[in-house]
Amino acid sequence: xxxxxxxxxxxxxxxxxxxxxxxxxxxxxxxxxxxxxxxxxxxxxxxxxxxxxxxxxxxxxxxxxxxxxxxxxxxxxxxxxxxxxxxxxxxxxxxxxxxxxxxxxxxxxxxxxxxxxxxxxxxxxxxxxxxxxxxxxxxxxxxxxxxxxxxxxxxxxxxxxxxxxxxxxxxxxxxxxxxxxxxxxxxxxxxxxxxxxxxxxxxxxxxxxxxxxxxxxxxxxxxxxxxxxxxxxxxxxxxxxxxxxxxxxxxxxxxxxxxxxxxxxx
Numbered sequence: 001x002x003x004x005x006x007x008x009x010x011x012x013x014x015x016x017x018x019x020x021x022x023x024x025x026x027x028x029x030x031x032x033x034x035x036x037x038x039x040x041x042x043x044x045x046x047x048x049x050x051x052x053x054x055x056x057x058x059x060x061x062x063x064x065x066x067x068x069x070x071x072x073x074x075x076x077x078x079x080x081x082x083x084x085x086x087x088x089x090x091x092x093x094x095x096x097x098x099x100x101x102x103x104x105x106x107x108x109x110x111x112x113x114x115x116x117x118x119x120x121x122x123x124x125x126x127x128x129x130x131x132x133x134x135x136x137x138x139x140x141x142x143x144x145x146x147x148x149x150x151x152x153x154x155x156x157x158x159x160x161x162x163x164x165x166x167x168x169x170x171x172x173x174x175x176x177x178x179x180x181x182x183x184x185x186x187x188x189x190x191x192x193x194x195x196x197x198x199x200x201x202x203x204x205x206x207x208x209x210x211x212x213x214x215x216x217x218x219x220x221x222x223x224x225x226x227x228x229x230x231x232x233x234x235x236x237x238x239x240x241x242x243x244x245x246x247x248x249x250x251x252x253x254x255x256x257x258x259x260x261x262x263x264x265x266x
């Protein structure tokens with residue numbers, strides 16, 4: 001449904017947004033030829049020390065991205081298997097707003113709804129921050145902030161487990177968990193390929209663009225094993241520890257902001 005609406009919006013608003021861009025091929029002139037020759041020449045040159053430092057920074061941040069996506073994918077399993085039976089038990093449900101009982105199936109759309117609602121708000125926040133005297137946060141700080149928000153969502157999950165006792169987690173805790181997790185994703189996720197395409201040496205750009213998907217692949221394969229390991233321990237302390245580890249990773253990445261910026265910037 002969202003893709004259909006996006007298509008309608010593109011058709012209606014495309015002309016206003018893009019004008020005549022892409023309707024006709026551009027003419028190859030001397031400037032284009034010179035640019036192509038310069039790019040070909042640079043691709044044949046060996047990597048400089050600065051290029052190698054940038055690659056090191058990309059790999060360093062990618063290691064943190066593995067931790068982020070590992071924990072992000074992990075979030076679905078405790079909700080599905082630990083709280084899942086209570087979701088299906090209407091007698092235990094306390095998700096009531098007024099006289100309306102919230103269907104458990106609605107929680108499948110919590111992430112998408114949060115993205116739709118929070119997207120414009122987050123865009124305004126970043127725009128306001130960029131126009132402020134302090135300027136916008138660096139890519140590294142935003143990445144760190146995304147990890148911290150994800151860690152806080154797991155802290156909320158652990159607290160909800162403690163407070164629910166033998167009953168079901170309150171609606172407010174589940175919504176808070178979902179919103180924090182989504183915010184973490186919205187802050188963290190868009191920066192990966194953007195960061196790589198901006199700072200990667202042109203000679204190895206194609207190769208480096210595969211680093212971020214590789215991190216996601218590793219996390220997607222490993223999160224099930226992590227869940228199996230955590231199942232051996234008490235739920236609340238185990239997932240609180242996971243949240244704490246992610247928060248610490250975010251703090252470490254934040255503290256390396258200046259050093260990493262020096263590695264990648266001219």
